[in-house]
Amino acid sequence: MAESPAGVTQGDRAQQIVDVLVDAFSELMTADADAFRTKFRKMAADPFAFYRGTACLFYADMAQLEDRWCDERTSRVWIQGDLHAENFGTYMDGAGRIVFDVNDFDEAYVGHVSWDLRRFAASFALLAWRKAFSDEVIAELLGGYLHAYLDQVAHFTRLDDDKSFALVRENTEGAVHRVVLETSARSRSRLLDRMTVVEDFQRRFADGRRTRRLDETERDRVLAALDRWRGTVSPPRRRRDVAYDVKDVVATGGFGIGSAGLPAYNVLIEGYDQALENDVVLSLKQGNVPAPSRVVRDPQIRAAFEHEGHRTAVSQRALQANASQFLGHTEVDGVGFVVQELSPYELDLDWEDLTEPEEIAPVLAQLGRATAKVHCVGDADSDHTLVPFQTEEAITEMVGSRREEFVADLVDFAHSYARRTQDDFRLFVDAFRAGRIPGISSSG
Numbered sequence: 547m548a549e550s551p552a553g554v555t556q557g558d559r560a561q562q563i564v565d566v567l568v569d570a571f572s573e574l575m576t577a578d579a580d581a582f583r584t585k586f587r588k589m590a591a592d593p594f595a596f597y598r599g600t601a602c603l604f605y606a607d608m609a610q611l612e613d614r615w616c617d618e619r620t621s622r623v624w625i626q627g628d629l630h631a632e633n634f635g636t637y638m639d640g641a642g643r644i645v646f647d648v649n650d651f652d653e654a655y656v657g658h659v660s661w662d663l664r665r666f667a668a669s670f671a672l673l674a675w676r677k678a679f680s681d682e683v684i685a686e687l688l689g690g691y692l693h694a695y696l697d698q699v700a701h702f703t704r705l706d707d708d709k710s711f712a713l714v715r716e717n718t719e720g721a722v723h724r725v726v727l728e729t730s731a732r733s734r735s736r737l738l739d740r741m742t743v744v745e746d747f748q749r750r751f752a753d754g755r756r757t758r759r760l761d762e763t764e765r766d767r768v769l770a771a772l773d774r775w776r777g778t779v780s781p782p783r784r785r786r787d788v789a790y791d792v793k794d795v796v797a798t799g800g801f802g803i804g805s806a807g808l809p810a811y812n813v814l815i816e817g818y819d820q821a822l823e824n825d826v827v828l829s830l831k832q833g834n835v836p837a838p839s840r841v842v843r844d845p846q847i848r849a850a851f852e853h854e855g856h857r858t859a860v861s862q863r864a865l866q867a868n869a870s871q872f873l874g875h876t877e878v879d880g881v882g883f884v885v886q887e888l889s890p891y892e893l894d895l896d897w898e899d900l901t902e903p904e905e906i907a908p909v910l911a912q913l914g915r916a917t918a919k920v921h922c923v924g925d926a927d928s929d930h931t932l933v934p935f936q937t938e939e940a941i942t943e944m945v946g947s948r949r950e951e952f953v954a955d956l957v958d959f960a961h962s963y964a965r966r967t968q969d970d971f972r973l974f975v976d977a978f979r980a981g982r983i984p985g986i987s988s989s990g
Contacts, residue, residue, distance in 0.1 A: 563603060563970055563973055564982055607963075608841060620658065622656050622847070623933060623937050623940070623941075624656055624933050627653030627838050628652070629665045632895070633648060636892060637870070638729075639712070640870055643712065644891060645712045645714055653834075653837050654861030655847070656842065656932050657842050662921070664956060667691070671963075672964045672967060686903070690907050690911050691911065691917075694910070696918075696945065699938050708919070714726065720905060721909050722912045732893070733890060734817075734823065734825075738827070741888075749814065749822050751812060757796040767878055768795050771830065771877060774877065775874045775876040789819075792815055793815060794813070795811060808834055809878075810829060810831040811830040812888065814827055815827075826872070830878070833858045846932075847932060858875070859874055861924075865924050873885070874886075
């Protein structure tokens with residue numbers, strides 16, 4: 547039987563994939579098998595979709611990898627945790643700026659700084675394979691990403707305030723600049739028109755296939771959770787106050803590949819004034835166990851968080867530096883939830899029309915700068931104590947004079963892990979089709 551690059555048989559690797567998925571998701575599979583059947587069908591689309599849904603497998607592999615690019619400090623940096631190519635986009639920060647940045651924090655944790663870089667690099671190699679780029683072109687583009695990352699890290703060592711840095715309209719270019727401009731043209735009223743209806747001058751959520759009305763008991767539990775959330779937000783200066791009066795509540799679902807099976811609610815609140823166009827939609831989503839935490843065993847890190855909703859909110863504040871005024875956390879029935887606005891001012895970077903290396907190169911350079919920013923703002927300058935040093939200084943010292951070696955090693959990893967993921971994808975699809983994932987049958 548053919549063997550994988552790790553030196554185990556395909557049968558062994560297939561079983562490992564199944565075991566890791568079951569270990570990571572068994573409770574959620576039991577709670578909502580249909581959601582996971584849908585998740586796995588989406589993952590079966592292609593190797594990149596499979597990779598997006600299997601951060602748990604990536605970290606199981608990282609636990610077996612000798613990481614040349616970590617030391618005492620760079621092994622405990624605040625990381626995004628699932629840094630793939632489609633986890634970048636825009637949001638409106640607490641100061642009202644449209645910012646291009648990392649935009650998903652469900653898997654954020656404290657771990658090896660190289661894990662984010664490896665995960666992104668392999669994801670781009672998979673995405674670029676779909677565009678039929680040669681290995682040489684992929685290597686050149688990833689080299690641009692990694693050099694831009696290191697350049698920005700070095701720049702932060704010369705700044706007194708790294709929180710002031712952001713990728714905005716004035717300092718972006720190409721596809722990144724376009725998505726910032728497109729975001730600025732969006733409006734809250736359009737979001738409300740899509741999600742709500744107005745009857746007798748009162749706004750409520752529209753009924754639909756992906757929403758569920760609550761009985762009085764469940765509604766009271768959600769409203770109590772919302773009261774607890776209000777004590778966790780930190781409204782920034784220069785923004786208007788919000789009334790917070792609740793207009794409607796529904797249970798909802800339909801999140802992405804990474805959030806299947808997680809309970810969630812949408813809450814409609816009175817916005818900045820009594821005009822209907824200023825109402826605000828909040829999302830309450832159950833926090834998930836972050837994939838890096840399955841291989842990071844430091845009890846001090848785990849003890850820093852009350853629950854996964856708290857971890858997600860704290861992580862997002864650390865990594866964004868100037869987060870939305872609505873970001874906070876709460877509990878429903880003793881389970882942690884993260885709370886944030888369903889903002890109209892969020893737009894993912896669309897890779898579909900980026901087909902040529904010449905237009906992708908400046909995009910990757912800007913993604914490198916954005917990655918450096920999230921790593922370097924969540925350190926001793928932020929309002930937590932988990933990373934009590936300057937991340938930019940730790941990374942600079944760790945790489946030292948080995949920049950070219952660092953870049954070459956991570957590019958080689960991207961190629962090899964992308965090939966491994968393509969093999970893993972086929973093993974996963976075969977296992978799913980054959981009904982070998984306990985509790986989840988492909989036939990429904």
